[in-house]
Amino acid sequence: MKNYFIICSLWLIVGCLCINAQTNPKLKTLVVSETYNICKVQYDPSLSQVINQHDPSLSDYAVDGEEAGGLLVLLDTQLDRNNPTRYLIGYDQGPSDDPSFIVFYKDTKQAVGKTPHIAGLELLLLGNGAIYSSGHTNNMFNERHKYVITKGELSEVKQPFYYANITSELYKDFTIYADKETMQQAVAFLPKGTKVTVVLAEEYFAPDMPDYPQQRFLLASPLGLCGWVNLPYSQADGSDPSVSADQITGIKGIFFAGD
Numbered sequence: 001m002k003n004y005f006i007i008c009s010l011w012l013i014v015g016c017l018c019i020n021a022q023t024n025p026k027l028k029t030l031v032v033s034e035t036y037n038i039c040k041v042q043y044d045p046s047l048s049q050v051i052n053q054h055d056p057s058l059s060d061y062a063v064d065g066e067e068a069g070g071l072l073v074l075l076d077t078q079l080d081r082n083n084p085t086r087y088l089i090g091y092d093q094g095p096s097d098d099p100s101f102i103v104f105y106k107d108t109k110q111a112v113g114k115t116p117h118i119a120g121l122e123l124l125l126l127g128n129g130a131i132y133s134s135g136h137t138n139n140m141f142n143e144r145h146k147y148v149i150t151k152g153e154l155s156e157v158k159q160p161f162y163y164a165n166i167t168s169e170l171y172k173d174f175t176i177y178a179d180k181e182t183m184q185q186a187v188a189f190l191p192k193g194t195k196v197t198v199v200l201a202e203e204y205f206a207p208d209m210p211d212y213p214q215q216r217f218l219l220a221s222p223l224g225l226c227g228w229v230n231l232p233y234s235q236a237d238g239s240d241p242s243v244s245a246d247q248i249t250g251i252k253g254i255f256f257a258g259d
Helices: 002-023 056-061
Strands: 028-032 039-043 048-055 071-078 086-092 100-105 117-119 122-124 131-135 143-150 153-156 162-169 174-177 186-190 195-205 213-220 226-231
Touching: 028 071, 039 071, 048 056, 048 086, 056 071, 056 086, 117 131, 143 162, 186 226
Parallel strands: 039 122
Antiparallel strands: 028 039, 048 071, 071 086, 086 100, 100 117, 122 131, 131 143, 143 153, 162 195, 174 186, 174 226, 195 213, 213 226
16 A cells, blocks of 8 residues: 555656646747847747748848848747647837737748737747737837737737736826726825836726727835826836926836837
């Protein structure tokens, strides 16, 4: 009986190690050299082959692609270790420092779906079928996104909020509110200079701009009180004193990085 329990314990340990190896592969990192930003892809080397060369046949997907020799293709990879379909991961710096990654089918070199671009500074490919992105580019802070390919379309897995967890400081006075729609139930007044935590962000649509998403942020005060604020898509946070107060977000580290 004792030997039986020992054998069962060993099998349990081996099983846990196998599961851990599948869900937490030993990833490698490819740093993109042709970029103004530090962009990189983390990938499972058992599923991926590094290419890191320009492909003239994909010039239409790159800015000045013909002059540069075509789109820069980073990887030939499986996205799902249980699905043999292989993809190419391309990189485009964008027209005005707007880095994005582009997903193609390897066999046809056709883009995946109508919107194959993933904006971001980093990609994470775990081999579970999903693509994870992050980076403070064309957004207000370092947002994390998850994408999947379903029926030939690349789509984002919607989240109720975007997690921020940013230790910050106010560059102007704010009142935080409990009711995020009407902003009438005040929780606390936070003067300029207050240290806050930016907990999360949420997209919303204003009635006068139904086609243009905006963002509201949940702030935590030094006393641990939470409340919402609406922020404009400003390209400055207020750290530069030469920028006028009506052109800043007023929260350190929160600003629209893009055009």
